[in-house]
Amino acid sequence: VFHAVSAFCNAGFSTYGDSLVGLAERPLVMTAVSVLLIVGGLGFGVVGQVLAWLRGRWLGRHGRDFRLGLHGRTVLAVSALLLVAGTAALLALEWNRGLAEYGPLARLGHAFFQSATCRTAGFNSMDLNLLSPASLLLMIILMFIGGAPGSTAGGVKVTAVAIVWANLRSISRGLTRVRLGRRELDPVHVQRAMLVLTGGLVVAVLALFALLVTERQPFLATAFEVFSALGTVGLTLGLTPLLSPAGRIVVIILMFIGRLGPLTLASSLTGSGREPRVRLPRGRILIG
Numbered sequence: 001v002f003h004a005v006s007a008f009c010n011a012g013f014s015t016y017g018d019s020l021v022g023l024a025e026r027p028l029v030m031t032a033v034s035v036l037l038i039v040g041g042l043g044f045g046v047v048g049q050v051l052a053w054l055r056g057r058w059l060g061r062h063g064r065d066f067r068l069g070l071h072g073r074t075v076l077a078v079s080a081l082l083l084v085a086g087t088a089a090l091l092a093l094e095w096n097r098g099l100a101e102y103g104p105l106a107r108l109g110h111a112f113f114q115s116a117t118c119r120t121a122g123f124n125s126m127d128l129n130l131l132s133p134a135s136l137l138l139m140i141i142l143m144f145i146g147g148a149p150g151s152t153a154g155g156v157k158v159t160a161v162a163i164v165w166a167n168l169r170s171i172s173r174g175l176t177r178v179r180l181g182r183r184e185l186d187p188v189h190v191q192r193a194m195l196v197l198t199g200g201l202v203v204a205v206l207a208l209f210a211l212l213v214t215e216r217q218p219f220l221a222t223a224f225e226v227f228s229a230l231g232t233v234g235l236t237l238g239l240t241p242l243l244s245p246a247g248r249i250v251v252i253i254l255m256f257i258g259r260l261g262p263l264t265l266a267s268s269l270t271g272s273g274r275e276p277r278v279r280l281p282r283g284r285i286l287i288g
Contacts, residue, residue, distance in 0.1 A: 024125040034113055040121075045072070045150050070183050074162050083112075124235060154258050161197070164194060210246075
């Protein structure tokens with residue numbers, strides 16, 4: 001029960017000292033934990049819509065007429081893409097390295113579980129120090145993205161990444177309107193997504209700089225610690241017990257910011273702004 005609740009809430013707490021490494025050879029347990037943490041990272045609204053669709057299909061009531069909204073489709077599509085791409089990348093990078101001691105099915109299971117738990121459950125089924133730097137960087141990216149809004153997961157959220165990607169695609173095509181999933185996005189939502197993504201990166205870089213000053217640890221391990229704390233993941237390469245008091249304070253602040261979110265924190269500090277009635281002349285600045 002403890003691990004089921006911990007997985008669904010993306011908490012990552014375990015009663016075992018080695019997380020789930022001792023249970024890695026039990027496919028049924030690992031599959032159940034993976035499903036719980038994936039569902040918990042989708043958000044209650046999306047899960048409710050999917051359940052309503054399934055109930056309609058089973059009962060024959062409006063199942064075929066039910067359609068997910070733009071938010072639900074985006075969450076499911078990006079989450080599935082990250083899960084599949086992360087699993088495939090970890091398999092390719094670690095097939096003859098960190099996963100070499102396992103059989104083919106066990107390698108697939110470990111890669112799938114690590115790809116899922118980075119978003120942001122915090123369980124681990126193997127020693128992360130065995131992974132290559134490329135795999136650790138991939139996990140950092142997954143931890144930074146996180147799960148969906150309204151879910152138990154952290155990170156900058158999959159919808160923000162999707163909106164920023166759609167915005168960059170529109171800019172590269174010379175378009176002034178941002179479209180995603182056959183819908184035109186509100187400019188306010190695009191601005192908020194850019195704020196969340198850039199704000200998260202700025203906070204991570206500042207925290208990384210602070211830890212590099214206070215700690216004498218490898219760069220990649222320190223960066224892994226920073227993004228794990230900011231995404232409220234809880235994974236570590238063994239650096240956490242070695243942190244100085246100043247370093248622990250930095251990590252605590254990161255976890256607090258990651259739980260609130262950059263957008264919520266910025267809004268609470270600056271307040272809600274109002275558009276000025278006076279319009280200023282437009283200025284031009286060279287870019288690139």
